Amino acid sequence: MKAGLIGTTTVVATLLLSSCTGPQPGSAEPSKPSHPNEIRTVTPTWISGLQVVSNHSESASCPWATAYPAIPGADALTATLRDKMPSRPDEQAADPETGCPSGETPEINISFRFLAAAGDVVGVELTTVDYSSAGDGTTIATYWFDTRSKKSLPATALLADNAGDDFVTAVVKALSGHEGVDPGNLKAALVPEFRASTLTDLAFTEGGDLVARFDQGAVAAVPAGRQQAVIPRVQAEPLLSDLGRRAQQQALRPGNRLDLDGAAPTTPRPPAPAPQPSTVDCQRVRCVALTFDDGPGPDTGKLLDTLARFGAHATFFVVGQNATYHGDLLRREAAEGHEIGNHSWSHPDLRKLTADQVRDQLDRTDQAIADAxxxxxxxxxxxxxxxxxxxxxxxxxxxxxxxxxxxxxxxRDSTKVTQTVLDTVKPGDIVLLHDNHPTSVAAVPAILSGLKDLGYQFVTVSQLFGSTQLTPGKTYGDNEKAFGRN
Incomplete structure (x- = not known):
């Protein structure tokens, strides 16, 4: 059953904890954790047909974003991840201005990492932060797929059926001496009837050590924070199920081929050629910069076909998590003279993050774009x-x-979107659209035709400002300030 957004708890999810190192976006190589106790992650760009299913609000008063991978041939896992996504606010009785339920301000940002995606095992991690909770609000859960059985399985499936007591003993030993951890309470939290709800996060380091991470307050006093038990490889191996041993092997020696239908490796392509500088002088002619946020998505290719037909250039502000798995679209955007901008890794409200977390969101997206x-x-x-x-x-x-x-x-009305642009556009405008909405993409032919009839030239944002030096850290978007005219 899907969780609703209306309730006493506001959920906010983030991709990474500050103590974790994520994958290098867009690389066909596994990430290299900088610390031996960090989790092994991969970025499986070799999976043909892999899609990032994302959904966003665009209202600053009701920010939320969700994303999960749809993996060809792993339908059961895809269904599990889909069912973990909360219901969209506009599926509830919502304020028409904010898209949020009346009186509520849900802030959702659910993202994922791949723990393994090769051979015959897939592992995906979802990280959730609830800022309304008494603790740090962080919840991590890992989900596994066994290609042999075609089943989606919880974290506990990595453990052998008869390993329960020995596993608990190993965890108690690993957490012994940790501030706020009481061995008696720890054992009570891991008794068989509670184990499934407490033990939701199991993964491996690059050295094959088994890591059990526990939410704040799950096995220790809340002020003690999240707890992480690292069980060395030699001690972990006897505790593992067959699936667990295969997942461990993928952490030790990750492959780049997943044995699923349609999961053939992809062939890397060379970088796109640098776009030619614009010869349009937007101080002398009518210019408009069409911008598209939140992609690449399923309709981005269709949008590029339309822009090419009109000879129009645009700017795409891409989400890094999507860009990683749609490098072909980014290469096409760049090759056809469009500009690509950074719209963060997982579409969070950056105001909720620390400066280091903001930089992480941007740096990882930069890398995904550069890789493509x-x-x-x-x-x-x-x-x-x-x-x-x-x-x-x-x-x-x-x-x-x-x-x-x-x-x-x-x-979500193509006619209304088209009319909004044609009725209100002014020279020098930067127009906000989204290529993850089919209705928006469907509106573009009429927008381009109408603006062309009005004498507009279609340029990128950088071309719009021409030789004007844009200042780092400063915001741009008010056409009257930019061009001094209506």
């Missing part, structure tokens, strides 16, 4: 346009907002 195109982006667009002093201090590039919001995220 050979170049890092020069522009940032913070999700929701949400900025505070921490964000300004952490961002070392110009931040491009918008001057014309089509509200296409709220009104």
């Amino acid at each position: 195109t050979g170049r890092k982006p020069t522009l940032i667009r913070p999700p929701y346009g949400a900025i505070n002093d921490t964000v300004r201090g952490a961002v070392e590039r110009p931040m491009a907002l918008w001057s014309l919001d089509t509200l296409d995220w709220k009104f």
